[in-house]
Amino acid sequence: MSEEDVLLFQELGRQIRESRERQHLTREALAEKMGIDPSHVWKLEKGKVNMKLTTFLKLYTLLSLPVPHRSI
Template sequence: METRQLIGARIRELRKNRHFTQEQLAEKMGINPKYLSGIERGKENPTLDTFIKVAETLEVSIGELFYQLEVENPKKRLQAILTLIEQAPTEQQRLAVKVLSALF
């Protein structure tokens, strides 16, 4: 999933948690519902001002729009795992092997 799609999905999640339809949120923000739909689907490239409007209307911080937003990158994920294991004490490395063996 691309970054824009991840951001759009997060906005959709926050909107639904607050029981807004797209039309209701768009009206409160003063934007076209089709534009909001495009944002949520990752098809639009909103400006910072639009993100600020979304956050203010949903009554969240702008950071909340990007909370736990992580673009999936298999190489970075593997490197993070390897770094953790390399830095761990020997006993924790042994435990990590057992846990990973059980998972796979």
């Protein structure tokens, strides 16, 4: 994974965490809504894992986040 990719995943994770907190959701509550383990939510928020497209779409739908974009 390139350094640019790492920075992108860290930024996505920051947005996920901030939105989750604004909505007063715990990691456990978000994980339950998504059907995943709370430790996986933590890893996503820290940008530690490359998320699947289905996970990404589910997160962004549940949290009502705008889909980020970058130039290729």
